[in-house]
Amino acid sequence: MRxxxxxxxxxxxxxxxxxxxxxxxxxxxxPEPEDSSDRKYRSKPDQMAESFELRCLQAPGSRTRPIxxxxxxxxxxxxxxxxxxxxxxxxxxxxxxxxxxVPKGLRPIYFVTYAGLLLAFAILLWGLIDQTGQSLPNxxxxxxxxxxxxxxxxILIVQVLISRFMLGYVADAARYLTPSPDxxxxxxxxxAEGIKLLRSLHDSGRYCRIIVVGHSLGSVIGYDILxxxxxxxxxxxxxxxxxxxxxxxxxxxxxxxxxxxTPITRDEIETFQQEQHKLWREHRDAGxxxxxTDFITLGSPLAHSALLLAKTxxxxxxxxxxxxxxxxxxxxxxxxxxxxxxxxPHLSLRIPHHGALFASTRxxxxxxxxxxxxxxxxxxxxxxxxxxxxxKDIPVQPxxxxxxxxxxxxxxxxxxxxxxxxxxxxxxxxxxxxxxxxTLRLESLRSKAPWPDPD
Numbered sequence: 143m144r145x146x147x148x149x150x151x152x153x154x155x156x157x158x159x160x161x162x163x164x165x166x167x168x169x170x171x172x173p174e175p176e177d178s179s180d181r182k183y184r185s186k187p188d189q190m191a192e193s194f195e196l197r198c199l200q201a202p203g204s205r206t207r208p209i210x211x212x213x214x215x216x217x218x219x220x221x222x223x224x225x226x227x228x229x230x231x232x233x234x235x236x237x238x239x240x241x242x243x244v245p246k247g248l249r250p251i252y253f254v255t256y257a258g259l260l261l262a263f264a265i266l267l268w269g270l271i272d273q274t275g276q277s278l279p280n281x282x283x284x285x286x287x288x289x290x291x292x293x294x295x296x297i298l299i300v301q302v303l304i305s306r307f308m309l310g311y312v313a314d315a316a317r318y319l320t321p322s323p324d325x326x327x328x329x330x331x332x333x334a335e336g337i338k339l340l341r342s343l344h345d346s347g348r349y350c351r352i353i354v355v356g357h358s359l360g361s362v363i364g365y366d367i368l369x370x371x372x373x374x375x376x377x378x379x380x381x382x383x384x385x386x387x388x389x390x391x392x393x394x395x396x397x398x399x400x401x402x403x404t405p406i407t408r409d410e411i412e413t414f415q416q417e418q419h420k421l422w423r424e425h426r427d428a429g430x431x432x433x434x435t436d437f438i439t440l441g442s443p444l445a446h447s448a449l450l451l452a453k454t455x456x457x458x459x460x461x462x463x464x465x466x467x468x469x470x471x472x473x474x475x476x477x478x479x480x481x482x483x484x485x486x487p488h489l490s491l492r493i494p495h496h497g498a499l500f501a502s503t504r505x506x507x508x509x510x511x512x513x514x515x516x517x518x519x520x521x522x523x524x525x526x527x528x529x530x531x532x533x534k535d536i537p538v539q540p541x542x543x544x545x546x547x548x549x550x551x552x553x554x555x556x557x558x559x560x561x562x563x564x565x566x567x568x569x570x571x572x573x574x575x576x577x578x579x580x581t582l583r584l585e586s587l588r589s590k591a592p593w594p595d596p597d
Contacts, residue, residue, distance in 0.1 A: 145208035146596075147351040147586065148343050152215045152336070152367075154358025154441070155314040160195035163357070164214035168199050170557040171579060188213065190342040192335075206585040208350075215339055217332045217363065221314045244449060250515055315359050315443065319450050336367035344375060344433055347596050352433045353582060357556060358521060361442035362450075368437060369468050372499040378429030381484055381491055388417070388424045389479045389492040392501065400474040402531045411534045414471070415504045418532075422502035426594035428491055432502065433596075438581055439507045440556040445523030458528075465497025470505045470530035472498045506534040506581045508574060510552040519553045536581070538574035 153163035172182045180202075188196040196214060203209040317325045318332065343352055356364030395417055399406060406414075422435055443450055451467065452458035461467050463475050472478050478501050479492035494501050507525045512518035524535040540547040541560035556574050 144203075145350050145587070146211065146348055147208050147353070147584070148211045148213060148349045149353045149355060149582070149584075150213045150215055150340065150343070152354070152356040152360030152364045153218070154356075154360045156218070158216070158218045160193065160216050161197060161214060164199060164212060167355075167557050168201070168212050170559050170575060171582065171584075172201055183212070186211075190339055190346070191216075192338075201584075204587075206587050208587055210584055211349075213339065213343070215336050215360075215363075215367075217335065218314070220328045220331050221317055239449070318359060318362065319443075332363060333366050333370060336363060337371050340367060340371050340434075341374070344431055349433060350594060350596050351435050351586065353436045353438065354434055355438045355440070355582075356442065357440045358553065359443060361439035362444060364437065364439070365444060368434065368503070369499055372432065372468075373496050375432045376430060376494050376496065376498070377482075378491060378493070379431055380429055381489060382427065382429040383486075383489050383491075384424070384427050386424055386428065386479075386492050388421045389494075392417070392421060392478050393474075396471040396478075396532070397474065399531050400471055405526060406531050411532065414532050415534060418500075418502055418504050423594060425494070425502050430494075434503050436581070436583065437500075437503055437505045438578070439505070439525070440578070441509060441519050441522035441553050442507060442525065443521055444525055444529060445509065445521075447525075447528045462529075465495070467529070468497050468499040470500035470532040472501055500530065500532065504534070505530075505532070506536065508536050508538050508556060508577055508581070510539065510555075510574070511537045511571070516549050518548070518550075520550055521553050534581075536577050537571045538577050539571045541573050541575040 151164050151167050168183055175182060183199045183201045186198045186200050188198045190198070190213060193216065196216060199212040201207070201210040201212070318329060321329065340352070340354070343349060354364050354368060356362070396414065399410070399414055419435065422432070425432060447467070448455040448458040452461060458467070462469050462473055465473065465475070472495075476495065478498045479494050481490055482493045483490045505525075507522075509522040509524060510519035512520045512523060524537075525533045526535050538556075540552055540555045540558060542555065542558050543561055547555050547558070557578055558575070560573070560575060
């Protein structure tokens with residue numbers, strides 16, 4: 143049996159070009175070949191996507207790594223013609239939230255924003271009051287004429303910069319995360335095409351395993367794609383009569399994690415992920431066609447999911463309990479599996495419910511810890527507190543040295559290649575590129591247990 147695995151990379155916000163993210167990702171992830179005349183990968187036609195702009199980058203197999211096909215899910219072309227007014231409306235809707243309903247990690251930014259707005263208003267008010275002997279229209283004219291050339295030039299420059307940044311980057315998040323009538327069509331297209339790509343990979347019969355990697359907003363898109371495709375792929379097709387000891391005892395195994403009120407230890411998470419993988423293998427043996435073993439998020443806005451996916455933390459909790467937003471492990475509102483009886487009187491199988499996506503799919507999240515207003519990745523963060531203690535949160539530091547990469551700019555540095563000289567890290571963080579390589583588990587043939595055969 144010749145095993146193959148697939149990696150799907152979902153890019154983040156910004157005016158991305160097709161394959162720009164994928165090539166950088168694959169170049170960084172794959173080690174240099176032992177023979178300098180060999181290539182890391184070869185570029186093949188992408189037969190899974192309908193876009194002629196995309197390619198499949200295939201890494202050859204080795205003793206420890208099966209043949210690995212890398213695909214990019216490209217969605218940026220669906221977010222054209224964004225309007226600045228829509229972005230401003232979205233940002234204002236976030237800013238008017240009561241501070242008690244804002245995640246603690248974001249509160250310093252809120253305070254600074256509020257302070258800046260108050261300062262700007264105070265300066266404007268002071269300028270008006272200073273023109274004490276004039277009528278209000280004349281005050282406004284006098285205020286405008288003061289240092290007119292410099293103020294006008296400054297306003298023009300700031301306007302261009304803000305418009306460019308807002309429309310080129312923030313607009314993607316604003317439109318995807320806002321389910322308003324103006325955005326529904328684009329949201330549905332992005333999800334539908336992503337689901338179609340993963341469905342094609344499942345149905346191709348080529349792969350034993352699929353890994354999904356989402357960066358920035360791509361992690362939210364990946365989360366949506368997986369939770370919708372899971373409903374389609376969670377039942378056996380066809381069912382196979384096997385014993386299911388892992389599924390039978392799964393709820394008892396994960397109950398301590400589901401009910402944990404404090405962060406669980408790294409060893410406990412490792413044990414849980416091993417149990418998830420055992421369950422995935424058992425599901426495959428039972429005929430369940432789900433191939434996604436790992437969901438990896440990098441700099442994920444889902445760290446602020448209570449703010450972005452709901453109006454209040456209470457509403458977000460309710461949506462999780464209703465299984466609309468899958469948690470890792472699944473919420474203990476009901477049993478993870480239910481017994482389904484087939485026409486064969488001797489065939490009954492335990493089937494995972496529609497919200498049990500992360501019963502058998504491991505979720506690992508990498509983030510640059512944010513602090514001191516400008517250091518670290520403010521967009522990403524730990525996910526365990528919001529989406530489940532079974533998520534393996536890994537705080538990392540950039541592989542490449544330099545102060546800029548320690549600032550908010552770090553958001554685009556998750557797979558940046560390392561310098562020739564190793565970067566020093568604290569005991570609590572890992573090198574981002576090495577952590578990502580380890581999390582991908584591409585060297586999967588080291589495992590003694592063979593992969594389940596592709597369908």
